Amino acid sequence: MKSTIKDVAKKAGVSIATVSLVMHNHNRISSDTRKKVQKAIKDLSYFPSRSASNLVSKKTGNIGFILTDDHFLRTEPFYTRIFLGTEFEAREGELYILLTTIKSNFSEDDPLPRFILNKSVDGVIIAGKIPKTLINRLTLSNLPIVFVDYIDSSGNYPVVLIDNIQGGILATNHLINYGHKNIAFIGGDIKHPSISERLIGYKKALDTAGINPDPNIISTSYPYPDRQNGYTSAKELFSKNKNITAIFACNDAMAIGAMHYLKDAGYGIPEEVSIIGFDDVEADLMLEPPLTTVRVPKIELGAEAFRLMKSVLEGKSLSAKKILVPVELIVRKSTRDLN
Amino acid sequence: MKSTIKDVAKKAGVSIATVSLVMHNHNRISSDTRKKVQKAIKDLSYFPSRSASNLVSKKTGNIGFILTDDHFLRTEPFYTRIFLGTEFEAREGELYILLTTIKSNFSEDDPLPRFILNKSVDGVIIAGKIPKTLINRLTLSNLPIVFVDYIDSSGNYPVVLIDNIQGGILATNHLINYGHKNIAFIGGDIKHPSISERLIGYKKALDTAGINPDPNIISTSYPYPDRQNGYTSAKELFSKNKNITAIFACNDAMAIGAMHYLKDAGYGIPEEVSIIGFDDVEADLMLEPPLTTVRVPKIELGAEAFRLMKSVLEGKSLSAKKILVPVELIVRKSTRDLN
DNA sequence: TTAGTTCAGTTAAACGTTTAACCGTGGAAT
DNA sequence: ATTCCACGGTTAAACGTTTAACTGAACTAA
Known part of the structure; x- marks a missing residue:
C-alpha cells in the first residue's frame, strides 16, 4: 500500500539513487529528470521511511525536550508556550520533538529520561531551571544540549535567553x-x-x-x-x-x-x-x-532554541553560542503617570 | 562506540538471532544462554536501534497525541495533565508520544499534523473536543484512533471518558x-x-x-x-x-x-x-x-488512553471499546449544609 | 534399529534508505 | 585524433534489526 522509493524509481524510470538525490535537492540531477521524479513522488504520494533513512544516516530524527513537572503544569502557560514554539519550528523540518517531564526534585537516583537512556534523540533542549544533578548526568551522554530560559552557572552551553x-x-x-x-x-x-x-x-x-x-x-x-x-x-x-x-x-x-x-x-x-x-x-x-x-516572546524563544539546536547538529554553530531575545514593554492600566 | 546486536552476540558467543530472541523473551532459549546474553547486554549497555527494528517490523514506534492550541494552553492544566498521564504510561514501554497541537478552528484547508502526513505514528490519541473536519480527514488515514474526554457523536471509536x-x-x-x-x-x-x-x-x-x-x-x-x-x-x-x-x-x-x-x-x-x-x-x-x-482523575485518563491504544495496536481490543473512568466528590468549603 | 519429535540455536533474507565509487557519453582542448 | 573533463546518472554496499526456515543433537517410541 505505502509506496517506497522503489515504486517511485520504477514509475519515473530511474534508479532509486536518483530518487534519493532528488529528495535531497542534490544538484547532480538534470531538471528534466528532477521533474519526472517529482511527479512520480507526488502521484504516489511518497514519503520516505524515517526508520530507513535514520538507520543509514545514524540519526534518530528526534529532539528531546525536557521540562520539570512544575513548569509543564504551571498555571500560567509559559513553558508550554516555549515548547509550542519549538514544535512549530520543528514542523517545517524533519525532526520530531519528544517532550518529557522530570520531577522538580529530580535526584541522583531517578532514572534519566528514557529517550536519553535508549538513545532515541539527537539532541536535548532543556527549558527552565532544572536540577544541577540532571545537567551533570546529561553531560555524560555526550548529546548536544541547548538551554532555553535558564543556564547553569558552571555550564558552557548554547543557550537562548531572555534579555x-x-x-x-x-x-x-x-x-x-x-x-x-x-x-x-x-x-x-x-x-x-x-x-x-x-x-x-x-x-x-x-x-x-x-x-x-x-x-x-x-x-x-x-x-x-x-x-x-x-x-x-x-x-x-x-x-x-x-x-x-x-x-x-x-x-x-x-x-x-x-x-x-x-x-x-x-x-x-x-x-x-x-x-x-x-x-x-x-x-x-x-x-x-x-x-x-x-x-x-515565548513562542519565539522556543523557535529560536530549535533553530539553535539545528545549527548545532549541523555543526554550523559554535558550541556555546548565546542568543539574547529582546523583550518589550506593554503598558496597560496598572501603572500611573505621576507627572 | 554504541554497541549493536553484533557486539552482544560476539561477546556472548552466540548468533545475533539468539540475542534478538532473548531481547523479546522468546522461550526458545535455554536459561543458561539467556543469562549469558543478558550479561553481555548489560556489560555493553546495549540498546537496540529503534530505526532498525522499526524498519523491519514496519512500525514507527510512535503514537501521535493531538490537542487544540486552546486546550494545550488552557490556564487550568487539564489536558496537559491528561497528556502527562499518557506520557507516564508510555514510559514503561517502547512507544514514544508525539505531541502536536492544531488550531481550535482547524479548517478544511489546514494541513493535517505532519506525523499523519508522513506516516510517523502507529496510532493517534485525540484529547478533548476537536473539529469534526479533522476527525473526518483523520479517518481516511486508516490509523487507529483513540479518543479521550470527547467522542464525536457519529463516531464509533475506542474512547476513554469521564463518567x-x-x-x-x-x-x-x-x-x-x-x-x-x-x-x-x-x-x-x-x-x-x-x-x-x-x-x-x-x-x-x-x-x-x-x-x-x-x-x-x-x-x-x-x-x-x-x-x-x-x-x-x-x-x-x-x-x-x-x-x-x-x-x-x-x-x-x-x-x-x-x-x-x-x-x-x-x-x-x-x-x-x-x-x-x-x-x-x-x-x-x-x-x-x-x-x-x-x-x-486526569493522569489516569491519559494513562488509560494509552493502554487502550496499546491493546488496539496489539489487536486485543474490540475496535470500539469504551472506558468510563469514575469521578470522585471532593468536599471543601464552598458548599454549606443547610440541615 | 529406524523414524519421528522436540529442543536450542543458526542462517540468511528482508526492511527502505543513503552515498561513495563507478560508468558512459559528449564536448573542449590540444 | 587523442586525451581529459564535466555531466548525469547507476551500482552496490551498508545501516541494525526481525523472523521464517532450517539444522543438528538428543531423545522417544515402536
Missing part, C-alpha cells in the same frame, strides 16, 4: 519616567539567574536616574515565584516601608499576588500604587486593572 | 443532601457531550429527590467554558431567580467565574450560596473558600 537586564531596565525606567521614586522589587528566588539579572537591570536604571535603591524594598528570598509568594512579598515590603508607590514584580504570577495584597490592604491600583509585571501571560488582561508588563 | 452522568449525580446529590432545592446549573456549551451528560446526571438526581428543575436556572448557552462565561452565566441566572441557594458549575473555571460574580454581588459563599465545580484543578485550593468539586 533580562534589558527587561529590568525597561520596567524600571517605565516607572521612573512615570515619576516614581520608591520602587519596590519583588524577585522571588535571587538564585535564579533570570531574577538576579532583572535585579541588575533594576539597579542600573535606578542608578542612571540618580535614585538610591532602598534595600528594604527589595524582596528576593522566596524560592518559588507564584501568586502566593507575590502576596507575601508585597505584604512584607509594605510593612517595612509605607512610601512605596510602585512595584516591579519579576513575573506576572507574583504581580497578581501582589495586586491581591494591595486590594486587601486597601491600596488603589494604580491610583496609590503602580505595578508592573514580567512575562505577559493571558491572565494579565482579565485583571482589574489590566497589568502593565514586560512581554517575553 | 459524566455519575459526576452530575454526585455533585447534585451532594447539594441535595445538604438541603438545597434551588440548584442552578452552569453548563457552558450544551453541545459538548460531557456537558449534556452532566446535565442528565443533574436532572436525574433532582428527579429522584422529587425536585422539579426550574429551566430558568439552567444556563447552557455559552460556547466556551471559561471564567468569563462563568461570571456572566451566574449574573444572568441570579437576574432571573433570586432564590438560588446553590450552583453546580460544569467545570472549575466557570465555578471560579461564578464565585467572582457572587462576591461582586455581595453573596456570601457558602453562607448564602453554595457552589460546586467539576475537574478539580490546583486553583481550587487557593480560592477563598476552597472549592468543593468533582475530581476528574
Whole structure:
C-alpha cells in the first residue's frame, strides 16, 4: 500500500539513487529528470521511511525536550508556550520533538529520561531551571544540549535567553519616567539567574536616574515565584516601608499576588500604587486593572532554541553560542503617570 | 562506540538471532544462554536501534497525541495533565508520544499534523473536543484512533471518558443532601457531550429527590467554558431567580467565574450560596473558600488512553471499546449544609 | 534399529534508505 | 585524433534489526 522509493524509481524510470538525490535537492540531477521524479513522488504520494533513512544516516530524527513537572503544569502557560514554539519550528523540518517531564526534585537516583537512556534523540533542549544533578548526568551522554530560559552557572552551553537586564531596565525606567521614586522589587528566588539579572537591570536604571535603591524594598528570598509568594512579598515590603508607590514584580504570577495584597490592604491600583509585571501571560488582561508588563516572546524563544539546536547538529554553530531575545514593554492600566 | 546486536552476540558467543530472541523473551532459549546474553547486554549497555527494528517490523514506534492550541494552553492544566498521564504510561514501554497541537478552528484547508502526513505514528490519541473536519480527514488515514474526554457523536471509536452522568449525580446529590432545592446549573456549551451528560446526571438526581428543575436556572448557552462565561452565566441566572441557594458549575473555571460574580454581588459563599465545580484543578485550593468539586482523575485518563491504544495496536481490543473512568466528590468549603 | 519429535540455536533474507565509487557519453582542448 | 573533463546518472554496499526456515543433537517410541 505505502509506496517506497522503489515504486517511485520504477514509475519515473530511474534508479532509486536518483530518487534519493532528488529528495535531497542534490544538484547532480538534470531538471528534466528532477521533474519526472517529482511527479512520480507526488502521484504516489511518497514519503520516505524515517526508520530507513535514520538507520543509514545514524540519526534518530528526534529532539528531546525536557521540562520539570512544575513548569509543564504551571498555571500560567509559559513553558508550554516555549515548547509550542519549538514544535512549530520543528514542523517545517524533519525532526520530531519528544517532550518529557522530570520531577522538580529530580535526584541522583531517578532514572534519566528514557529517550536519553535508549538513545532515541539527537539532541536535548532543556527549558527552565532544572536540577544541577540532571545537567551533570546529561553531560555524560555526550548529546548536544541547548538551554532555553535558564543556564547553569558552571555550564558552557548554547543557550537562548531572555534579555533580562534589558527587561529590568525597561520596567524600571517605565516607572521612573512615570515619576516614581520608591520602587519596590519583588524577585522571588535571587538564585535564579533570570531574577538576579532583572535585579541588575533594576539597579542600573535606578542608578542612571540618580535614585538610591532602598534595600528594604527589595524582596528576593522566596524560592518559588507564584501568586502566593507575590502576596507575601508585597505584604512584607509594605510593612517595612509605607512610601512605596510602585512595584516591579519579576513575573506576572507574583504581580497578581501582589495586586491581591494591595486590594486587601486597601491600596488603589494604580491610583496609590503602580505595578508592573514580567512575562505577559493571558491572565494579565482579565485583571482589574489590566497589568502593565514586560512581554517575553515565548513562542519565539522556543523557535529560536530549535533553530539553535539545528545549527548545532549541523555543526554550523559554535558550541556555546548565546542568543539574547529582546523583550518589550506593554503598558496597560496598572501603572500611573505621576507627572 | 554504541554497541549493536553484533557486539552482544560476539561477546556472548552466540548468533545475533539468539540475542534478538532473548531481547523479546522468546522461550526458545535455554536459561543458561539467556543469562549469558543478558550479561553481555548489560556489560555493553546495549540498546537496540529503534530505526532498525522499526524498519523491519514496519512500525514507527510512535503514537501521535493531538490537542487544540486552546486546550494545550488552557490556564487550568487539564489536558496537559491528561497528556502527562499518557506520557507516564508510555514510559514503561517502547512507544514514544508525539505531541502536536492544531488550531481550535482547524479548517478544511489546514494541513493535517505532519506525523499523519508522513506516516510517523502507529496510532493517534485525540484529547478533548476537536473539529469534526479533522476527525473526518483523520479517518481516511486508516490509523487507529483513540479518543479521550470527547467522542464525536457519529463516531464509533475506542474512547476513554469521564463518567459524566455519575459526576452530575454526585455533585447534585451532594447539594441535595445538604438541603438545597434551588440548584442552578452552569453548563457552558450544551453541545459538548460531557456537558449534556452532566446535565442528565443533574436532572436525574433532582428527579429522584422529587425536585422539579426550574429551566430558568439552567444556563447552557455559552460556547466556551471559561471564567468569563462563568461570571456572566451566574449574573444572568441570579437576574432571573433570586432564590438560588446553590450552583453546580460544569467545570472549575466557570465555578471560579461564578464565585467572582457572587462576591461582586455581595453573596456570601457558602453562607448564602453554595457552589460546586467539576475537574478539580490546583486553583481550587487557593480560592477563598476552597472549592468543593468533582475530581476528574486526569493522569489516569491519559494513562488509560494509552493502554487502550496499546491493546488496539496489539489487536486485543474490540475496535470500539469504551472506558468510563469514575469521578470522585471532593468536599471543601464552598458548599454549606443547610440541615 | 529406524523414524519421528522436540529442543536450542543458526542462517540468511528482508526492511527502505543513503552515498561513495563507478560508468558512459559528449564536448573542449590540444 | 587523442586525451581529459564535466555531466548525469547507476551500482552496490551498508545501516541494525526481525523472523521464517532450517539444522543438528538428543531423545522417544515402536
